[in-house]
Amino acid sequence: MDVYLPIANLAVNGLVIIGLGALTGLLSGMFGVGGGFLTTPLLIFYGVPPTVAAASAASQVTGASVSGAFAHARRGGIDYQMGAVLVAGGVIGTGIGALLFRLLQALGQIDTVINILYVLLLGGIGGLMAHESVAALRAQRLGVPVPARKRRHHPLVASLPLRWRFYRSGLYISPLAPLLLGMATGILTMLMGIGGGFILVPAMLYILGMGASVVVGTSLFQILFVTMATTMMHALTTRAVDIVLASLLLLGSVSGAQIGAQFAQKAKPEQLRLILAIIVLGVAVRMALGLGYRPDEIYTLVPL
């Protein structure tokens, strides 16, 4: 099924794109991450221009996180106060990200920066997740209970001024901490076309020290709004949102997300996290190799 993408200026096989959407949707349903970290590099690999890939992947993440966010909202799993602060930070972050994007594009280093960010972030977080889930699985087999992690926020967070009470998260911390965290994910979303869920969730748990019951819901809430802001930002600045590409990705990912959510209920969470960690590490290694080996084509062209 050949589909012409009017913004990417390219004909693609529609079924491949839908399948790609379904794959990332499956991941997002199973693990609660956006799946953008897979979509963007795969689209680029398929020949879609990098800017169009990042811009259109953001709207796919929106679609994939909608139903999850609704489900958590019904269960009361969203701390709206915390979510609002994170979203505010995220929107500021997309603005900063847009400026950075332009600057790096003018310097010709946008691709390299995106690749290095991928390697560092995916490598770091994938490694962390793998380490933790392996430890958890081993402890389970031996029958030793996993030592409960003390839920405390990072000392740096405590040193910030101006404290608010976040009742649902069970926190009394400065709103600057989630604001900065939101900004960081906003910048990453704009640059990499990822939702930032796989960064946000561990950060909320280990840096902010939020209660586990509201972490996933609140992160989905934040991702939902920040990816919406990202899509708008791309539509207004880079003008690279390809509505046809986004529709195809959405078609696959929204269905994939539902199926993934059903899988997730049956599987063990430690195993799910190990699988996710392996996928994330795989992408990071592939990207690192891409940076180190001589590329097949060393020239790139940008219209002036």
Place this chain on the structure above:
Amino acid sequence: MRCAFLLIILVLIGGAREPVLVPEISQHEIQVRQGFTGADLLLFGAILSPEGTRAAQGTDIVVVLEGPARSIVLREKQKVAGIWVNADSTEFRSAPTFFAVAATRPISQIVDDKTAAIYELGLKWLQLSPIGVIDPSEQQRFAAGLVDLMRRQGLYQEDDGAVHTSGDVLYQARISLPSSVQTGTYTAETFAIRNGKVVASAITRVEVKKEGFERFVALNAENNGLIYGLFAVLLSVGMGWLAGRLFALV
């Protein structure tokens, strides 16, 4: 009066040596619509001498199809501190977005380098108008890099045997455009070459344009960013929500 008549005769005789090219193209307009996967253009025509006799004998045909030019930055990756990054770049003011050359036999056998360079017969002779001062060897390296990059995407082509002649009168060449072609006016220039000299040339034009839905999307993305973005957001939220509702029913 007598003088003028003689002059006309002389011009006619002089002109009689030069063949006339009558070029035609299978499509003067290519519409980029949904399902567009590229197009095949047939460039054909006849070479005639003014008396109407066969003229193609000993004449070579070169067809050059050129897309709209644009200014570009070409970046070159180099290994810096163990990773490949964009380290060098150059700017070209007029790099064609599409360039295809077809000929009856290898161009180096048809004309000398000077003629080839004047008429841009071949990818080697592209006139890219580099911006700023760069030394010729560097310029050549970048030009070769551009040609290599564009060839891989099927946007630059050079085919030595793609022009077929029949009966010493007709010629035809098939050039395929990939789906990633830019919209705009394409010019197809046909050259008749005899003994290393261009004896006749003629130009035809092809218009490549987006039509219907594709045109609508491209225009709105460019001019109505706000509404376009809002629509994209609504679409993604709507589809996510709908999928949630549908699967809840199952």
